[in-house]
Amino acid sequence: MRRLVRLATALALASAVPAAAETVAFTGARIVTAGPAGTLDPGVLVVRDGKIVSVGKGSPPAGARVIDASGAVITPGLFATGSLLGAVEISALGDDLSVDNPQIGAAFDIRDGLDPASTLIPVARTGGLTSAVVLPQPAGGGYEYHEGEGDVAGERMTAGGGQGPRPNTLFAGQGAVIRLDGSDDMVVRGGIGEVVAFGNTGARAAGGARGAQIAALKSVFTDVRAYAANRSAWERGSYRELGLSRADLEALVPVVQGRTPLIARVHKEADIRAVLKLAREEKLKVILEGAEEGWMAAADIARAGVPVILYPYADRPESFEVLGSTLENAARLQAAGVTVALTAPEGAAHRARETRYAAGTAVAWGLPWDAALAAVTLNPARMFGVGDRTGSLEPGKDADLVVWSGDPFEPLTTARAVYIRGQAQSLTTRQTELRDRYLDLGTPLPPAYKHR
Incomplete structure:
Protein backbone atom coordinates (compact mmCIF):
# COMPACT_ATOMS: atom_id res chain seq x y z
CA MET A 1 0.00 0.00 0.00
CA ARG A 2 2.83 2.42 0.86
CA ARG A 3 4.45 1.69 -2.48
CA LEU A 4 1.26 2.60 -4.32
CA VAL A 5 0.89 5.83 -2.32
CA ARG A 6 4.47 6.78 -3.25
CA LEU A 7 3.71 5.87 -6.85
CA ALA A 8 0.61 8.06 -6.91
CA THR A 9 2.66 10.99 -5.59
CA ALA A 10 5.39 10.44 -8.17
CA LEU A 11 2.89 10.24 -11.00
CA ALA A 12 1.16 13.41 -9.83
CA LEU A 13 4.50 15.19 -10.01
CA ALA A 14 5.18 13.66 -13.42
CA SER A 15 1.91 15.05 -14.72
CA ALA A 16 2.95 18.57 -13.74
CA VAL A 17 5.58 18.70 -16.50
CA PRO A 18 4.96 17.25 -19.98
CA ALA A 19 7.00 14.08 -20.31
CA ALA A 20 7.88 15.03 -23.88
CA ALA A 21 9.94 18.01 -22.60
CA GLU A 22 12.60 15.86 -20.97
CA THR A 23 13.99 12.38 -20.49
CA VAL A 24 11.89 10.36 -18.06
CA ALA A 25 12.76 6.91 -16.72
CA PHE A 26 10.17 4.63 -15.12
CA THR A 27 11.85 2.20 -12.74
CA GLY A 28 10.85 -0.62 -10.42
CA ALA A 29 7.69 -1.68 -12.26
CA ARG A 30 6.81 -4.94 -13.91
CA ILE A 31 6.97 -3.90 -17.58
CA VAL A 32 4.94 -5.99 -20.02
CA THR A 33 6.11 -4.81 -23.42
CA ALA A 34 3.89 -6.89 -25.76
CA GLY A 35 7.01 -6.89 -27.92
CA PRO A 36 10.30 -8.76 -28.37
CA ALA A 37 11.58 -7.81 -24.91
CA GLY A 38 8.73 -9.72 -23.28
CA THR A 39 8.16 -9.00 -19.59
CA LEU A 40 10.77 -7.31 -17.40
CA ASP A 41 10.29 -7.54 -13.65
CA PRO A 42 11.52 -5.06 -12.69
CA GLY A 43 12.50 -3.07 -15.76
CA VAL A 44 13.50 0.42 -16.82
CA LEU A 45 11.50 2.30 -19.44
CA VAL A 46 13.02 5.48 -20.84
CA VAL A 47 10.95 8.08 -22.70
CA ARG A 48 12.10 11.24 -24.46
CA ASP A 49 10.38 13.64 -26.87
CA GLY A 50 7.24 11.52 -26.98
CA LYS A 51 9.09 8.38 -28.02
CA ILE A 52 10.34 5.28 -26.25
CA VAL A 53 14.13 5.43 -26.09
CA SER A 54 14.78 2.10 -24.43
CA VAL A 55 13.21 -0.65 -22.37
CA GLY A 56 15.29 -3.15 -20.45
CA LYS A 57 17.22 -3.79 -17.27
CA GLY A 58 19.90 -1.76 -15.57
CA SER A 59 20.00 1.84 -14.40
CA PRO A 60 18.26 4.91 -15.81
CA PRO A 61 20.40 7.24 -17.95
CA ALA A 62 22.24 10.12 -16.31
CA GLY A 63 20.15 13.27 -16.08
CA ALA A 64 16.82 11.50 -16.50
CA ARG A 65 13.94 12.32 -14.19
CA VAL A 66 13.22 9.06 -12.42
CA ILE A 67 9.72 7.90 -11.54
CA ASP A 68 9.79 5.07 -9.03
CA ALA A 69 6.92 2.83 -10.15
CA SER A 70 7.70 -0.01 -7.76
CA GLY A 71 4.65 -2.21 -7.23
CA ALA A 72 3.02 -1.12 -10.48
CA VAL A 73 2.55 -2.79 -13.86
CA ILE A 74 3.31 -0.89 -17.07
CA THR A 75 1.78 -1.97 -20.38
CA PRO A 76 1.29 -0.42 -23.79
CA GLY A 77 -1.81 1.73 -24.08
CA GLY A 391 0.85 -1.18 -29.76
CA SER A 392 3.98 -2.31 -27.90
CA LEU A 393 6.74 -0.83 -25.77
CA GLU A 394 9.69 -0.80 -28.16
CA PRO A 395 12.40 1.79 -28.90
CA GLY A 396 11.32 4.27 -31.57
CA LYS A 397 7.58 3.85 -30.99
CA ASP A 398 5.25 6.47 -29.57
CA ALA A 399 5.30 6.50 -25.78
CA ASP A 400 1.69 5.31 -25.42
CA LEU A 401 1.67 3.53 -22.09
CA VAL A 402 -0.32 2.92 -18.92
CA VAL A 403 0.87 2.62 -15.34
CA TRP A 404 -1.48 0.23 -13.53
CA SER A 405 -1.92 -0.50 -9.84
CA GLY A 406 -1.84 -4.22 -10.65
CA ASP A 407 -2.95 -6.72 -13.28
CA PRO A 408 -4.88 -4.60 -15.83
CA PHE A 409 -7.39 -7.40 -16.42
CA GLU A 410 -8.46 -7.48 -12.77
CA PRO A 411 -11.55 -5.33 -12.09
CA LEU A 412 -10.13 -3.74 -8.91
CA THR A 413 -6.99 -2.56 -10.72
CA THR A 414 -6.91 1.10 -11.73
CA ALA A 415 -4.94 3.09 -14.28
CA ARG A 416 -2.67 5.32 -12.14
CA ALA A 417 -1.36 7.24 -15.16
CA VAL A 418 -1.90 7.24 -18.91
CA TYR A 419 0.60 8.63 -21.41
CA ILE A 420 -0.01 9.33 -25.10
CA ARG A 421 3.05 10.30 -27.14
CA GLY A 422 4.83 10.84 -23.85
CA GLN A 423 2.27 13.31 -22.54
CA ALA A 424 0.58 12.56 -19.23
CA GLN A 425 -3.19 12.52 -19.82
CA SER A 426 -5.86 13.87 -17.53
CA LEU A 427 -7.96 11.18 -15.87
CA THR A 428 -10.64 13.70 -14.97
CA THR A 429 -13.98 13.13 -16.70
CA ARG A 430 -17.35 14.80 -16.80
CA GLN A 431 -18.55 12.13 -14.39
CA THR A 432 -15.80 12.75 -11.83
CA GLU A 433 -16.38 16.50 -12.07
CA LEU A 434 -20.06 16.02 -11.30
CA ARG A 435 -19.18 13.64 -8.47
CA ASP A 436 -16.79 16.12 -6.90
CA ARG A 437 -19.15 19.05 -7.37
CA TYR A 438 -21.93 17.41 -5.37
CA LEU A 439 -19.84 15.26 -3.04
CA ASP A 440 -20.08 17.82 -0.23
CA LEU A 441 -23.70 18.85 0.13
CA GLY A 442 -22.60 21.68 2.40
CA THR A 443 -20.86 23.48 -0.46
CA PRO A 444 -22.89 26.49 -1.65
CA LEU A 445 -24.66 25.81 -4.93
CA PRO A 446 -24.94 28.21 -7.87
CA PRO A 447 -27.87 30.68 -7.66
CA ALA A 448 -29.95 28.69 -10.13
CA TYR A 449 -30.07 25.80 -7.65
CA LYS A 450 -31.45 27.86 -4.78
CA HIS A 451 -35.09 27.65 -3.83
CA ARG A 452 -36.99 30.88 -4.23
Whole structure:
Protein backbone atom coordinates (compact mmCIF):
# COMPACT_ATOMS: atom_id res chain seq x y z
CA MET A 1 0.00 0.00 0.00
CA ARG A 2 2.83 2.42 0.86
CA ARG A 3 4.45 1.69 -2.48
CA LEU A 4 1.26 2.60 -4.32
CA VAL A 5 0.89 5.83 -2.32
CA ARG A 6 4.47 6.78 -3.25
CA LEU A 7 3.71 5.87 -6.85
CA ALA A 8 0.61 8.06 -6.91
CA THR A 9 2.66 10.99 -5.59
CA ALA A 10 5.39 10.44 -8.17
CA LEU A 11 2.89 10.24 -11.00
CA ALA A 12 1.16 13.41 -9.83
CA LEU A 13 4.50 15.19 -10.01
CA ALA A 14 5.18 13.66 -13.42
CA SER A 15 1.91 15.05 -14.72
CA ALA A 16 2.95 18.57 -13.74
CA VAL A 17 5.58 18.70 -16.50
CA PRO A 18 4.96 17.25 -19.98
CA ALA A 19 7.00 14.08 -20.31
CA ALA A 20 7.88 15.03 -23.88
CA ALA A 21 9.94 18.01 -22.60
CA GLU A 22 12.60 15.86 -20.97
CA THR A 23 13.99 12.38 -20.49
CA VAL A 24 11.89 10.36 -18.06
CA ALA A 25 12.76 6.91 -16.72
CA PHE A 26 10.17 4.63 -15.12
CA THR A 27 11.85 2.20 -12.74
CA GLY A 28 10.85 -0.62 -10.42
CA ALA A 29 7.69 -1.68 -12.26
CA ARG A 30 6.81 -4.94 -13.91
CA ILE A 31 6.97 -3.90 -17.58
CA VAL A 32 4.94 -5.99 -20.02
CA THR A 33 6.11 -4.81 -23.42
CA ALA A 34 3.89 -6.89 -25.76
CA GLY A 35 7.01 -6.89 -27.92
CA PRO A 36 10.30 -8.76 -28.37
CA ALA A 37 11.58 -7.81 -24.91
CA GLY A 38 8.73 -9.72 -23.28
CA THR A 39 8.16 -9.00 -19.59
CA LEU A 40 10.77 -7.31 -17.40
CA ASP A 41 10.29 -7.54 -13.65
CA PRO A 42 11.52 -5.06 -12.69
CA GLY A 43 12.50 -3.07 -15.76
CA VAL A 44 13.50 0.42 -16.82
CA LEU A 45 11.50 2.30 -19.44
CA VAL A 46 13.02 5.48 -20.84
CA VAL A 47 10.95 8.08 -22.70
CA ARG A 48 12.10 11.24 -24.46
CA ASP A 49 10.38 13.64 -26.87
CA GLY A 50 7.24 11.52 -26.98
CA LYS A 51 9.09 8.38 -28.02
CA ILE A 52 10.34 5.28 -26.25
CA VAL A 53 14.13 5.43 -26.09
CA SER A 54 14.78 2.10 -24.43
CA VAL A 55 13.21 -0.65 -22.37
CA GLY A 56 15.29 -3.15 -20.45
CA LYS A 57 17.22 -3.79 -17.27
CA GLY A 58 19.90 -1.76 -15.57
CA SER A 59 20.00 1.84 -14.40
CA PRO A 60 18.26 4.91 -15.81
CA PRO A 61 20.40 7.24 -17.95
CA ALA A 62 22.24 10.12 -16.31
CA GLY A 63 20.15 13.27 -16.08
CA ALA A 64 16.82 11.50 -16.50
CA ARG A 65 13.94 12.32 -14.19
CA VAL A 66 13.22 9.06 -12.42
CA ILE A 67 9.72 7.90 -11.54
CA ASP A 68 9.79 5.07 -9.03
CA ALA A 69 6.92 2.83 -10.15
CA SER A 70 7.70 -0.01 -7.76
CA GLY A 71 4.65 -2.21 -7.23
CA ALA A 72 3.02 -1.12 -10.48
CA VAL A 73 2.55 -2.79 -13.86
CA ILE A 74 3.31 -0.89 -17.07
CA THR A 75 1.78 -1.97 -20.38
CA PRO A 76 1.29 -0.42 -23.79
CA GLY A 77 -1.81 1.73 -24.08
CA LEU A 78 -4.89 -0.28 -24.98
CA PHE A 79 -6.91 -0.12 -28.21
CA ALA A 80 -10.67 0.30 -28.43
CA THR A 81 -11.14 -1.76 -31.58
CA GLY A 82 -14.33 -1.58 -33.63
CA SER A 83 -15.07 1.57 -31.70
CA LEU A 84 -17.54 4.42 -32.01
CA LEU A 85 -15.45 6.90 -29.98
CA GLY A 86 -15.55 10.39 -31.40
CA ALA A 87 -18.46 9.50 -33.69
CA VAL A 88 -21.22 9.21 -31.10
CA GLU A 89 -22.11 11.17 -27.97
CA ILE A 90 -25.74 10.51 -27.10
CA SER A 91 -27.17 8.13 -29.67
CA ALA A 92 -30.73 9.39 -29.27
CA LEU A 93 -29.62 12.80 -30.54
CA GLY A 94 -27.99 11.50 -33.71
CA ASP A 95 -24.49 10.45 -34.62
CA ASP A 96 -21.90 10.23 -37.41
CA LEU A 97 -21.88 6.45 -37.63
CA SER A 98 -23.62 5.54 -40.85
CA VAL A 99 -24.81 6.78 -44.22
CA ASP A 100 -27.67 5.50 -46.38
CA ASN A 101 -27.00 7.24 -49.69
CA PRO A 102 -26.87 5.41 -53.04
CA GLN A 103 -24.19 7.86 -54.23
CA ILE A 104 -22.03 7.80 -51.12
CA GLY A 105 -21.40 4.46 -49.45
CA ALA A 106 -17.85 3.22 -49.85
CA ALA A 107 -16.66 6.83 -50.03
CA PHE A 108 -18.05 7.71 -46.60
CA ASP A 109 -15.05 8.42 -44.35
CA ILE A 110 -15.69 8.27 -40.61
CA ARG A 111 -12.75 10.54 -39.79
CA ASP A 112 -14.39 13.58 -41.38
CA GLY A 113 -17.00 13.78 -38.62
CA LEU A 114 -14.96 12.83 -35.54
CA ASP A 115 -15.09 15.08 -32.49
CA PRO A 116 -11.87 15.29 -30.44
CA ALA A 117 -13.81 17.05 -27.65
CA SER A 118 -16.20 14.13 -27.11
CA THR A 119 -16.87 13.62 -23.40
CA LEU A 120 -16.58 9.86 -23.95
CA ILE A 121 -12.86 10.05 -24.76
CA PRO A 122 -11.66 11.04 -21.23
CA VAL A 123 -13.84 8.26 -19.81
CA ALA A 124 -12.18 5.77 -22.17
CA ARG A 125 -8.73 6.89 -20.98
CA THR A 126 -9.59 5.95 -17.40
CA GLY A 127 -9.67 2.37 -18.64
CA GLY A 128 -6.15 2.60 -20.04
CA LEU A 129 -7.22 3.25 -23.63
CA THR A 130 -4.87 5.39 -25.71
CA SER A 131 -6.00 4.51 -29.26
CA ALA A 132 -9.20 3.56 -31.03
CA VAL A 133 -10.12 1.89 -34.30
CA VAL A 134 -13.31 3.74 -35.28
CA LEU A 135 -15.52 1.98 -37.81
CA PRO A 136 -18.70 3.21 -39.54
CA GLN A 137 -21.90 1.25 -39.04
CA PRO A 138 -23.95 -0.34 -41.83
CA ALA A 139 -27.23 1.39 -42.62
CA GLY A 140 -30.21 -0.67 -41.52
CA GLY A 141 -28.26 -2.96 -39.20
CA GLY A 142 -25.42 -3.22 -36.71
CA TYR A 143 -25.34 -1.67 -33.28
CA GLU A 144 -28.35 -0.87 -31.21
CA TYR A 145 -28.15 1.11 -27.98
CA HIS A 146 -30.09 0.41 -24.84
CA GLU A 147 -28.56 2.99 -22.55
CA GLY A 148 -29.19 2.52 -18.87
CA GLU A 149 -30.04 -1.14 -19.19
CA GLY A 150 -27.91 -3.86 -17.69
CA ASP A 151 -28.03 -6.33 -20.55
CA VAL A 152 -24.43 -6.30 -21.78
CA ALA A 153 -25.03 -8.42 -24.88
CA GLY A 154 -28.10 -6.40 -25.83
CA GLU A 155 -26.16 -3.17 -25.56
CA ARG A 156 -23.39 -4.45 -27.75
CA MET A 157 -24.99 -5.55 -30.97
CA THR A 158 -28.03 -7.12 -32.48
CA ALA A 159 -26.50 -9.71 -34.76
CA GLY A 160 -27.87 -9.57 -38.26
CA GLY A 161 -29.69 -6.28 -37.74
CA GLY A 162 -33.20 -7.73 -37.52
CA GLN A 163 -35.82 -6.37 -39.95
CA GLY A 164 -36.10 -2.89 -41.37
CA PRO A 165 -36.03 -0.84 -44.57
CA ARG A 166 -33.66 -1.97 -47.28
CA PRO A 167 -30.37 -0.02 -47.14
CA ASN A 168 -29.40 1.95 -50.25
CA THR A 169 -25.76 0.89 -50.25
CA LEU A 170 -23.78 -2.31 -49.82
CA PHE A 171 -20.90 -0.45 -48.17
CA ALA A 172 -20.82 1.25 -44.76
CA GLY A 173 -17.68 3.31 -45.42
CA GLN A 174 -14.10 3.68 -44.27
CA GLY A 175 -12.68 3.53 -40.75
CA ALA A 176 -9.84 5.35 -39.02
CA VAL A 177 -7.31 4.89 -36.23
CA ILE A 178 -7.31 7.73 -33.72
CA ARG A 179 -5.33 8.63 -30.62
CA LEU A 180 -7.36 9.45 -27.53
CA ASP A 181 -5.58 12.60 -26.40
CA GLY A 182 -8.36 14.92 -27.51
CA SER A 183 -6.05 16.78 -29.90
CA ASP A 184 -7.10 18.27 -33.23
CA ASP A 185 -4.67 15.87 -34.96
CA MET A 186 -6.29 12.85 -33.32
CA VAL A 187 -6.43 10.86 -36.59
CA VAL A 188 -3.38 8.63 -36.84
CA ARG A 189 -4.41 6.85 -40.03
CA GLY A 190 -7.51 7.06 -42.18
CA GLY A 191 -8.88 4.78 -44.87
CA ILE A 192 -7.95 1.71 -42.83
CA GLY A 193 -10.66 -0.53 -44.23
CA GLU A 194 -14.01 -0.71 -45.98
CA VAL A 195 -16.84 -2.00 -43.79
CA VAL A 196 -19.41 -4.36 -45.32
CA ALA A 197 -22.16 -6.17 -43.41
CA PHE A 198 -22.88 -9.75 -44.41
CA GLY A 199 -25.57 -12.15 -43.21
CA ASN A 200 -29.09 -10.82 -42.73
CA THR A 201 -28.10 -7.15 -42.99
CA GLY A 202 -26.07 -7.68 -46.15
CA ALA A 203 -28.82 -9.75 -47.70
CA ARG A 204 -31.36 -6.96 -47.15
CA ALA A 205 -29.03 -4.48 -48.83
CA ALA A 206 -28.84 -6.74 -51.88
CA GLY A 207 -32.57 -7.38 -52.13
CA GLY A 208 -33.15 -10.12 -49.58
CA ALA A 209 -30.82 -13.03 -50.34
CA ARG A 210 -27.28 -13.84 -49.22
CA GLY A 211 -26.40 -15.12 -52.68
CA ALA A 212 -27.62 -11.86 -54.17
CA GLN A 213 -25.18 -9.92 -52.00
CA ILE A 214 -22.22 -12.04 -53.13
CA ALA A 215 -23.27 -11.60 -56.78
CA ALA A 216 -23.70 -7.85 -56.29
CA LEU A 217 -20.29 -7.50 -54.67
CA LYS A 218 -18.60 -9.44 -57.46
CA SER A 219 -20.28 -7.17 -60.00
CA VAL A 220 -19.11 -4.11 -58.08
CA PHE A 221 -15.52 -5.35 -57.91
CA THR A 222 -15.57 -6.03 -61.66
CA ASP A 223 -16.72 -2.45 -62.26
CA VAL A 224 -14.05 -1.06 -59.92
CA ARG A 225 -11.29 -2.95 -61.72
CA ALA A 226 -12.63 -1.74 -65.05
CA TYR A 227 -12.71 1.82 -63.76
CA ALA A 228 -9.13 1.61 -62.44
CA ALA A 229 -7.91 0.34 -65.80
CA ASN A 230 -9.93 2.82 -67.91
CA ARG A 231 -10.19 6.03 -65.88
CA SER A 232 -9.45 8.35 -68.80
CA ALA A 233 -12.00 6.74 -71.10
CA TRP A 234 -14.63 6.73 -68.34
CA GLU A 235 -14.02 10.43 -67.62
CA ARG A 236 -14.40 11.26 -71.32
CA GLY A 237 -17.69 9.38 -71.38
CA SER A 238 -16.37 6.89 -73.92
CA TYR A 239 -16.52 3.86 -71.63
CA ARG A 240 -19.45 1.74 -70.53
CA GLU A 241 -21.69 2.85 -67.68
CA LEU A 242 -20.60 1.64 -64.24
CA GLY A 243 -22.87 0.87 -61.31
CA LEU A 244 -21.33 3.18 -58.69
CA SER A 245 -20.62 6.86 -58.33
CA ARG A 246 -17.12 8.08 -59.04
CA ALA A 247 -16.55 8.69 -55.32
CA ASP A 248 -17.40 5.09 -54.46
CA LEU A 249 -15.38 3.69 -57.37
CA GLU A 250 -12.31 5.64 -56.24
CA ALA A 251 -12.77 4.50 -52.64
CA LEU A 252 -12.89 0.84 -53.67
CA VAL A 253 -9.82 0.82 -55.93
CA PRO A 254 -7.43 0.13 -52.98
CA VAL A 255 -9.75 -2.68 -51.85
CA VAL A 256 -9.75 -4.59 -55.16
CA GLN A 257 -5.99 -4.06 -55.39
CA GLY A 258 -5.51 -5.72 -51.99
CA ARG A 259 -4.02 -2.62 -50.37
CA THR A 260 -6.95 -1.88 -48.06
CA PRO A 261 -8.89 -4.60 -46.21
CA LEU A 262 -12.55 -5.36 -46.51
CA ILE A 263 -13.84 -5.39 -42.92
CA ALA A 264 -16.55 -8.02 -43.07
CA ARG A 265 -19.15 -7.77 -40.31
CA VAL A 266 -20.23 -11.39 -40.20
CA HIS A 267 -21.58 -13.81 -37.61
CA LYS A 268 -22.68 -17.21 -38.92
CA GLU A 269 -20.26 -19.99 -39.86
CA ALA A 270 -21.75 -20.38 -43.33
CA ASP A 271 -21.46 -16.63 -43.94
CA ILE A 272 -17.88 -16.63 -42.67
CA ARG A 273 -16.99 -19.34 -45.15
CA ALA A 274 -18.75 -17.39 -47.91
CA VAL A 275 -16.65 -14.33 -47.09
CA LEU A 276 -13.44 -16.36 -47.13
CA LYS A 277 -14.41 -17.80 -50.54
CA LEU A 278 -15.21 -14.33 -51.88
CA ALA A 279 -11.88 -13.00 -50.65
CA ARG A 280 -10.03 -15.90 -52.22
CA GLU A 281 -11.75 -15.54 -55.59
CA GLU A 282 -11.51 -11.75 -55.71
CA LYS A 283 -8.00 -11.65 -54.17
CA LEU A 284 -9.14 -9.37 -51.36
CA LYS A 285 -7.54 -8.63 -48.03
CA VAL A 286 -10.14 -9.33 -45.33
CA ILE A 287 -10.68 -8.74 -41.60
CA LEU A 288 -13.64 -10.46 -39.94
CA GLU A 289 -15.62 -8.53 -37.33
CA GLY A 290 -18.07 -10.24 -35.00
CA ALA A 291 -17.48 -13.86 -36.07
CA GLU A 292 -19.44 -15.32 -33.14
CA GLU A 293 -19.29 -18.71 -34.87
CA GLY A 294 -15.69 -18.14 -35.96
CA TRP A 295 -14.39 -21.03 -33.88
CA MET A 296 -16.39 -23.40 -36.10
CA ALA A 297 -14.31 -22.28 -39.10
CA ALA A 298 -11.10 -21.58 -37.17
CA ALA A 299 -8.83 -23.79 -39.28
CA ASP A 300 -9.98 -22.17 -42.54
CA ILE A 301 -9.70 -18.66 -41.09
CA ALA A 302 -6.16 -19.39 -39.92
CA ARG A 303 -5.22 -20.98 -43.25
CA ALA A 304 -6.40 -17.86 -45.07
CA GLY A 305 -4.39 -15.60 -42.72
CA VAL A 306 -7.50 -13.58 -41.89
CA PRO A 307 -7.58 -11.73 -38.52
CA VAL A 308 -10.72 -11.50 -36.41
CA ILE A 309 -12.21 -8.75 -34.22
CA LEU A 310 -14.59 -10.27 -31.69
CA TYR A 311 -16.62 -9.52 -28.60
CA PRO A 312 -15.60 -11.98 -25.85
CA TYR A 313 -18.91 -11.78 -23.97
CA ALA A 314 -20.98 -13.06 -26.91
CA ASP A 315 -22.30 -16.44 -25.77
CA ARG A 316 -26.07 -16.44 -26.22
CA PRO A 317 -28.05 -17.77 -29.20
CA GLU A 318 -29.92 -14.50 -29.66
CA SER A 319 -30.60 -15.21 -33.33
CA PHE A 320 -30.13 -17.96 -35.87
CA GLU A 321 -26.92 -16.22 -36.92
CA VAL A 322 -25.20 -16.83 -33.58
CA LEU A 323 -26.49 -20.20 -32.42
CA GLY A 324 -22.91 -21.42 -32.00
CA SER A 325 -21.61 -18.46 -29.99
CA THR A 326 -19.41 -19.34 -27.01
CA LEU A 327 -17.23 -17.62 -24.43
CA GLU A 328 -14.37 -19.81 -25.67
CA ASN A 329 -14.45 -18.27 -29.15
CA ALA A 330 -11.31 -16.15 -28.67
CA ALA A 331 -9.33 -18.99 -27.10
CA ARG A 332 -10.28 -21.47 -29.80
CA LEU A 333 -9.46 -19.07 -32.63
CA GLN A 334 -6.12 -18.14 -31.07
CA ALA A 335 -5.24 -21.80 -30.52
CA ALA A 336 -5.90 -22.43 -34.22
CA GLY A 337 -3.42 -19.71 -35.15
CA VAL A 338 -5.84 -16.84 -35.85
CA THR A 339 -4.80 -13.29 -34.97
CA VAL A 340 -7.47 -11.94 -32.63
CA ALA A 341 -8.43 -8.44 -31.49
CA LEU A 342 -10.98 -7.86 -28.75
CA THR A 343 -13.66 -5.21 -28.49
CA ALA A 344 -15.85 -3.98 -25.65
CA PRO A 345 -19.57 -3.51 -24.92
CA GLU A 346 -21.76 -0.92 -26.59
CA GLY A 347 -19.62 -0.51 -29.65
CA ALA A 348 -16.63 0.45 -27.50
CA ALA A 349 -17.94 3.96 -26.95
CA HIS A 350 -19.92 4.64 -23.76
CA ARG A 351 -18.36 1.57 -22.15
CA ALA A 352 -15.06 1.51 -24.00
CA ARG A 353 -13.21 1.57 -20.69
CA GLU A 354 -14.42 -2.01 -20.18
CA THR A 355 -12.14 -3.29 -22.93
CA ARG A 356 -9.77 -4.63 -20.28
CA TYR A 357 -12.63 -6.49 -18.60
CA ALA A 358 -13.47 -8.10 -21.94
CA ALA A 359 -9.84 -9.23 -22.20
CA GLY A 360 -10.01 -10.62 -18.68
CA THR A 361 -13.14 -12.57 -19.54
CA ALA A 362 -11.38 -14.06 -22.57
CA VAL A 363 -8.52 -15.10 -20.27
CA ALA A 364 -10.98 -16.70 -17.86
CA TRP A 365 -12.29 -18.76 -20.78
CA GLY A 366 -8.96 -20.02 -22.02
CA LEU A 367 -7.16 -17.26 -23.90
CA PRO A 368 -3.56 -17.00 -22.64
CA TRP A 369 -2.86 -13.78 -20.71
CA ASP A 370 -0.15 -12.60 -23.11
CA ALA A 371 -2.41 -13.31 -26.08
CA ALA A 372 -5.18 -11.26 -24.45
CA LEU A 373 -2.83 -8.33 -23.97
CA ALA A 374 -1.74 -8.55 -27.61
CA ALA A 375 -5.42 -8.67 -28.61
CA VAL A 376 -5.98 -5.21 -27.10
CA THR A 377 -2.62 -3.68 -28.05
CA LEU A 378 -0.27 -4.94 -30.77
CA ASN A 379 -2.72 -7.05 -32.78
CA PRO A 380 -5.14 -4.22 -33.64
CA ALA A 381 -2.19 -1.89 -34.24
CA ARG A 382 -0.80 -4.28 -36.83
CA MET A 383 -4.20 -5.10 -38.34
CA PHE A 384 -4.76 -1.46 -39.19
CA GLY A 385 -1.29 -0.38 -40.24
CA VAL A 386 0.00 1.49 -37.19
CA GLY A 387 2.06 -1.30 -35.59
CA ASP A 388 5.25 0.53 -36.50
CA ARG A 389 4.39 3.38 -34.14
CA THR A 390 2.27 2.00 -31.30
CA GLY A 391 0.85 -1.18 -29.76
CA SER A 392 3.98 -2.31 -27.90
CA LEU A 393 6.74 -0.83 -25.77
CA GLU A 394 9.69 -0.80 -28.16
CA PRO A 395 12.40 1.79 -28.90
CA GLY A 396 11.32 4.27 -31.57
CA LYS A 397 7.58 3.85 -30.99
CA ASP A 398 5.25 6.47 -29.57
CA ALA A 399 5.30 6.50 -25.78
CA ASP A 400 1.69 5.31 -25.42
CA LEU A 401 1.67 3.53 -22.09
CA VAL A 402 -0.32 2.92 -18.92
CA VAL A 403 0.87 2.62 -15.34
CA TRP A 404 -1.48 0.23 -13.53
CA SER A 405 -1.92 -0.50 -9.84
CA GLY A 406 -1.84 -4.22 -10.65
CA ASP A 407 -2.95 -6.72 -13.28
CA PRO A 408 -4.88 -4.60 -15.83
CA PHE A 409 -7.39 -7.40 -16.42
CA GLU A 410 -8.46 -7.48 -12.77
CA PRO A 411 -11.55 -5.33 -12.09
CA LEU A 412 -10.13 -3.74 -8.91
CA THR A 413 -6.99 -2.56 -10.72
CA THR A 414 -6.91 1.10 -11.73
CA ALA A 415 -4.94 3.09 -14.28
CA ARG A 416 -2.67 5.32 -12.14
CA ALA A 417 -1.36 7.24 -15.16
CA VAL A 418 -1.90 7.24 -18.91
CA TYR A 419 0.60 8.63 -21.41
CA ILE A 420 -0.01 9.33 -25.10
CA ARG A 421 3.05 10.30 -27.14
CA GLY A 422 4.83 10.84 -23.85
CA GLN A 423 2.27 13.31 -22.54
CA ALA A 424 0.58 12.56 -19.23
CA GLN A 425 -3.19 12.52 -19.82
CA SER A 426 -5.86 13.87 -17.53
CA LEU A 427 -7.96 11.18 -15.87
CA THR A 428 -10.64 13.70 -14.97
CA THR A 429 -13.98 13.13 -16.70
CA ARG A 430 -17.35 14.80 -16.80
CA GLN A 431 -18.55 12.13 -14.39
CA THR A 432 -15.80 12.75 -11.83
CA GLU A 433 -16.38 16.50 -12.07
CA LEU A 434 -20.06 16.02 -11.30
CA ARG A 435 -19.18 13.64 -8.47
CA ASP A 436 -16.79 16.12 -6.90
CA ARG A 437 -19.15 19.05 -7.37
CA TYR A 438 -21.93 17.41 -5.37
CA LEU A 439 -19.84 15.26 -3.04
CA ASP A 440 -20.08 17.82 -0.23
CA LEU A 441 -23.70 18.85 0.13
CA GLY A 442 -22.60 21.68 2.40
CA THR A 443 -20.86 23.48 -0.46
CA PRO A 444 -22.89 26.49 -1.65
CA LEU A 445 -24.66 25.81 -4.93
CA PRO A 446 -24.94 28.21 -7.87
CA PRO A 447 -27.87 30.68 -7.66
CA ALA A 448 -29.95 28.69 -10.13
CA TYR A 449 -30.07 25.80 -7.65
CA LYS A 450 -31.45 27.86 -4.78
CA HIS A 451 -35.09 27.65 -3.83
CA ARG A 452 -36.99 30.88 -4.23
